[in-house]
Amino acid sequence: MVSTATQIGDFHFDNCLMNAAGVYCMTREELAEVDASAAGSFVTKTGTLAARAGNPEPRYVDTDLGSINSMGLPNQGFQYYLEYVTELQNQPGSKHHILSLVGLSPDETHTILKTVQASDYEGLVELNLSCPNVPGKPQIAYDFEMTTEILTEVFTYYTKPLGVKLPPYFDIVHFDQAAEVFNQFPLVFVNCINSIGNGLVIDDESVVIKPKQGFGGLGGDYVKPTALANVHAFYQRLKPSIQIIGTGGVRTGRDAFEHILCGASMVQIGTALQQEGPAIFERVTAELQAIMAEKGYETLEDFRGKLNYID
Template structure:
């Protein structure tokens, strides 16, 4: 069964990759991802300088997923940029995307100028959607700011650039963000990041389960799949065909991967389940997707990708 997929100039052996933030903090983590059955992988979202992130505990497994408020712990953009530059010299067949965001408008511009001036030619993912920084709103919920920032970025940035988006919940918001994104030469969008500011309670202790933000954190896992699928579908039907989609959210089984692809995703990222299961999740999901495709008589992903039927 052929589960290869096309993403920009790449032909990948699998449509799967990690969600940024999971198993990608250290060089050792990234090397392990490079040897996994994922078709591509992405670094931890990098800020200009190293960050420890929010106080612990900041992640908690729940029966249907997870809640976290990590606060962007990372080693700083120079570490990850140096990694992807060296990696792509010898691994052209399996890309490693560089995920970045600034802690301010000016820092964001500084980071992307650093990438632009570097030898890195691969995909950069600009994270517009981290919901777990105390006192920091999600950029992509401010449409005017998003337009201004992308205008400034594309005044100098000429390399392949994607954006990581938060979940949207209103048809008018799908229309608004798509109208903005369609004005720029984006390579892709990654949708969704976790659903921000959820709350999970330990009934026995009558307490929240994570320390930052009085227990409020991003929700991932099975809880978010319907929202993730809706965002993939809504953006697929609104964005320019040249802007591909990475579907992220609620991927536990091969059926979940199939549904993301059916909604229009070209790649599918795994977050909570990768954290719970480890790197073997990619092999399992590839096998389960192949079984579904064989059962349905599909010999390639392109035969059903984006072909969700209306009633």
């Protein structure tokens, strides 16, 4: 019997597939659709201290090889999502879920996480370090000193299971430096990757999205090789207690299989979910199970991280 069940920390999931933050997760209604699907879990929209309308439209466009977006963190405010996942947590037989959060400053981040720490929610939390934080500064996770400062402060008060969402890294030395930072802390997971930032898509003679003069994050087929590289680089470098959620370019069972082969314990679907809807989870699960059956694998652990190299 082929099983796609998995575990993150102490949390068991019947299926390793779920949505990526930003897709089918803005409202309770969207989250409920994912929850009712074949997905093993959902992650909420990244919640900020106050609700945000986000950037002007058009801010998301499907492209031939995926998508481009500059959403601007539209969300209902972290309390909206915290209340929902806490409600679900207390329902018999509920799936486990992931609450995604970020502050627009370090102080806001600590205010949010202290609220979650004091709440009844006991599930997984994802701190999104792949958002620009201060004008003129890079994304938090590209600033290793700032990342270290924030996580050091967080773990003086936060005792619940916590992971981080990461942007893509492109240099081997940055994999080394980032892993050295993350290995200092009791993180439960890292999520690789957020979109590849600041791409530009042109239709005829115009950009296709309005914010930032058309510059936006790329998702879909464009990003899979980069996502796989990040998953495997961190699988090689992080201590075993920090698991990996693979995100980027997943639209088939084969794509999910490759993420797991590179070391992912769970796999998130973003652009393809936006394009196909929550029915995608049943299709991709069946395709993944078929590959596993063909290869004689009964569980994800039979092949997770066991990528072959050429001698």
